[in-house]
Amino acid sequence: MTELDRSTAADGIAIGLPYFTEPDPALSRSSGGRDPLGLLPVWSAFGRKLVPHVASPVGQVNGIKAVVLIQWLANEQEKLRPLLAGDDAARKFFRLMEGLVEYWLYHNGRPYCFGNNTLAAEQNNFYVTTKTGKTVANGLYQYYRGSSRRAGLVDDNWNVEPEVCKELNRHWTPKATDELLGALTGPLSNAKTALVPDRYLDGTALSKALNRIFDNGTLLHTLQESLFGQEFQRALARDFLALRRSSEMEGLRFEQRVRRLQSEELAHDIDCVLRCEPFLLVMQDVFDFLRGSPGKKLEQLARELEDVFSQMRERAAAFQWLGSELETPRMKQMQMLADILAASAPAANSAAHRACLIAFTCELLDYHKRCMTERGRDPLVVIEGDVIVLPVVGDRDPQDAKKRLVDGFPWMNDYYLNTASNLYAQVFGEPA
Structure with missing residues (x-):
């Protein structure tokens, strides 16, 4: 090669x-x-x-899925909206969700995007805060969002494409949202409070929802049609x-x-x-x-x-x-x-x-x-x-x-x- x-x-x-x-x-x-x-x-x-559409750092389809999932949760889940009202809250939400998703992918043997050294070293003790500067909590936001937008999965205002919303909604559950709310409330309200993903992803509804979202068949046709252009x-x-x-x-x-x-x-x-x-x-x-x-x-x-x-x-x-x-x-x-x-x-x-x-x-x-x-x-x-x-x-x-x-x-x-x-x-x- x-x-x-x-x-x-x-x-x-x-x-x-x-x-x-x-x-x-x-x-x-x-x-x-x-x-x-x-x-x-x-x-x-x-x-x-x-x-x-796609940029050089975009190596994994799971990163594209993660971006649209995080954006969809922020836009469409009413229960989460109070968490997103503060200054820079949307960016902090994205950072916490990146860490949670990358941790879940890594510990479930799925292709993940960033954070190999950190995830391998910290194992179940891995945590992320709203101020974490590592790529494991910032790489998707920095490198994958533009590709998702150019591919039409989200629009210029970061609204997720309606058909994508429908499919995500089929795989998500209200209980998963409740568990996510419990995981994020503390870290979003206090920068010193860490989100430890392992506490929320052992056989939970949240983990099961992520399993459905990151199944190979989820959004497959949409990704086939959208990622490459004409x-x-x-x-x-x-x-x-x-x-x-x-x-x-x-x-x-x-x-x-x-x-x-x-x-x-x-x-x-x-x-x-x-x-x-x-x-x-x-x-x-x-x-x-x-x-x-x-x-x-x-x-x-x-x-x-x-x-x-x-x-x-x-x-x-x-x-x-x-x-x-x-x-x-x-x-x-x-x-x-x-x-x-x-x-x-x-x-x-x-x-x-x-x-x-x-x-x-x-x-x-x-x-x-x-x-x-x-x-x-x-x-x-x-x-x-x-x-x-x-x-x-x-x-x-x-x-x-x-x-x-x-x-x-x-x-x-x-x-x-x-x-x-x-x-x-x-x-x-x-x-x-």
Whole structure:
């Protein structure tokens, strides 16, 4: 499997902070900030054409079910409404319910979403309060709610879709609500009072209701119809899953599998992805190369990158074509970077190539500075005179960055294809 495949195995359980793939020392980023070049808004825009609803951290259908259940309880259960009247009470309710649901899933052998270390360590003593900051009590709210909304399971005002409400209501009971009320009243009224899920989930009506909600058949048709977008986007998720699992494709890299995807409706959008990611790698790899070269002069760096200039230019030229596909300020800034590289004539001499690389480097770091300024943060690398200076030390081997400039792989981003194929396997019962 590729690096991206390993990070989102179809039967895996997400643990810890879920944005990144599995740690890879050769590709790790510094603690100075995630996505320092602001690549996410661009690649995600193209990814949304292929996978319109689900976000990268969404690894389990049970997380989607949990979100709609929690929202439905808050909206539809009259007995619970007095608990939701205080300041930020709805958010506190969601946090407590996240902890309760994740605990129930974990201790009933069901696929859960977050909190592996905490749940395993604390076992039956696990507890959550309205101020718990761990992902086990915040991950669903942070990472799953947007996917649930985009899929139409809840609307923009967080009202649960009527047909979903009807099905949840069939599996819930008034006694389960009474027990839930007893479990939540104290913790919601006092931040120092802990909810200990184990006290309320041993053979109770609440536990039995959760068992029915998280049964594989509950909401199954709705999830099949809603999670993937239109029929051809659902077919794409299915086909990508097949490519990942095919023994004939086992040795292929991620981008090689993308090239094998066939879709009449999405052929253009697949091509956009194939044009986008290689140039994003150029930006990231040159940036990481600079961060691994403190004290070097721009001319020296240009000489060191000169032998990969043709690959960089080719990828920049392919990216230029995307200018009319996504007309956002960030994309326009990236197009300026691509224009610098693509403007150089293929037959230009070494001096011209080096001048082009210096111009690209200077513009890249100006672009990085603007990205960081937008976030109220300082840049991670700057130019003083004609010398590279690092306010924050880099942690990637510059030769690894240069190697990927030559090879063009592995890709950093999966354009939500792994996520969609994982969920497809779950809701359509594809064998692992």
